[in-house]
Amino acid sequence: MKKVGVIGLGNMGRPIARNIARGGFEVSAFDLNRTAAESLVEHGATVADRPVDVAMGADLVITVLPDGPDVLQAALGEDGLYSAAREGMVHADFSTVHPDVSRTLAEEGRKRGVRVLDAAMARTPVEAETGELVLMVGGDKADLDACMPVFGKIATDIHHCGPNGTGATMKLVNNLLGGVIVAANCEAMLLGVKAGLSPETMMQVLTTTGANNNMLRGPIPGKVLARNFEPPSFALNLQYKDARLALDLAADAGAALPIGALVQQIRSVARSKGRGGWDTAAIATVFEELDGVELKATQ
Numbered sequence: 001m002k003k004v005g006v007i008g009l010g011n012m013g014r015p016i017a018r019n020i021a022r023g024g025f026e027v028s029a030f031d032l033n034r035t036a037a038e039s040l041v042e043h044g045a046t047v048a049d050r051p052v053d054v055a056m057g058a059d060l061v062i063t064v065l066p067d068g069p070d071v072l073q074a075a076l077g078e079d080g081l082y083s084a085a086r087e088g089m090v091h092a093d094f095s096t097v098h099p100d101v102s103r104t105l106a107e108e109g110r111k112r113g114v115r116v117l118d119a120a121m122a123r124t125p126v127e128a129e130t131g132e133l134v135l136m137v138g139g140d141k142a143d144l145d146a147c148m149p150v151f152g153k154i155a156t157d158i159h160h161c162g163p164n165g166t167g168a169t170m171k172l173v174n175n176l177l178g179g180v181i182v183a184a185n186c187e188a189m190l191l192g193v194k195a196g197l198s199p200e201t202m203m204q205v206l207t208t209t210g211a212n213n214n215m216l217r218g219p220i221p222g223k224v225l226a227r228n229f230e231p232p233s234f235a236l237n238l239q240y241k242d243a244r245l246a247l248d249l250a251a252d253a254g255a256a257l258p259i260g261a262l263v264q265q266i267r268s269v270a271r272s273k274g275r276g277g278w279d280t281a282a283i284a285t286v287f288e289e290l291d292g293v294e295l296k297a298t299q
Contacts, residue, residue, distance in 0.1 A: 001150055002059060003026040003057055004025045004027050004028075004058065004150055005027070005030070005054030005061040005081070006030075006054070006063075007051055007061065007064070008031060009064075010036075013031070013094075015129045016133075017043075018040055018043050019131045020154065021043040021045045022043060023150070023153035025150060026046075027040070030050065030051055034047065051077075053084075055085045055086075058085070058086075059089060060090045061090070062093075062119075063091070064095060067095070068097040068101035071095050071101060072105070075091065082112050085114045086113075087113030089114050091105065091117070093116070094119050096168070096175065096241075096245070097118070098168065102118035102138060102165045102167065106118075115143045116139060117138065118138040118139065118164060119135050120137075120170065120171030121136075122134040122174055122175075124233045131155070132155070132156045133155040133157075134156075135151060135154075135158045136167045136174070137161060138167030138168060138169070139164050172242060172245055179239050179243055179280065181213050181215045182215050182220070182280065182283060186281075186283065186295060188211075189202050190287050190291045190293065193293050194291055198298050199295060203220070203221065219279065223279045224281050226296075229281065230277070231279075232277065232279035235278070236267060236278055243263070270283055273286075
């Protein structure tokens with residue numbers, strides 16, 4: 001692969017495009033915010049005016065967009081990338097979407113000779129900057145193998161989950177669980193605060209027992225204890241959207257999500273208070289208001 005297009009240059013897409021360009025690939029970038037694309041010129045990228053321009057001559061196009069309708073519009077809409085895709089081009093969608101979107105893209109891609117991967121990503125903008133993302137990939141393994149020279153510039157953990165749709169499904173499972181764990185950490189630690197424990201003591205103990213989890217080493221100290229909800233690493237509104245997709249998937253699959261649904265309602269309270277643009281760890285503030293204390297560092 002030589003030429004790679006990237007559509008969607010937010011706090012994840014821009015470092016992804018930059019790392020690919022630094023890796024020696026020809027990069028064409030598009031975003032509705034043209035300034036975001038122009039900021040990549042110094043790294044060797046070219047600026048595209050439309051999604052269709054990104055696809056012209058590309059071997060691989062990556063989309064990093066907010067939701068399924070955005071991806072479908074970029075791929076299949078007027079001036080969409082599929083309208084100019086050469087036969088054999090790979091479209092890898094890094095967005096968090098319902099698996100039906102991924103399967104629709106794969107079906108439309110087959111009609112036009114486009115190979116499609118749902119390559120949902122995990123970790124934060126920090127790891128996007130350093131090229132240490134996780135990718136959960138659905139689609140043909142041979143297509144994933146063909147993309148590995150590019151994916152290796154942006155991710156350190158790449159998992160093939162199965163056919164089209166399974167990468168998107170895995171991402172929803174991952175984000176559902178991660179969001180529930182953050183909420184559970186906040187609830188339990190606020191009990192400790194009300195009962196007289198310091199957050200520092202709880203962190204010291206919990207990270208050495210079976211209750212340990214990655215959220216205790218990331219958003220709890222970095223966001224909640226530090227009272228650092230803005231700017232967000234991952235906005236509560238985006239977590240809400242991802243959980244909504246997981247709940248929709250559960251309804252489709254006939255699966256019960258009582259805990260996930262309850263945590264989603266707590267997020268709804270935070271959003272009703274104008275905190276949707278805060279970090280997703282701001283779900284802690286709802287528990288704090290119920291308990292009448294804050295979960296904050298004391299040292």
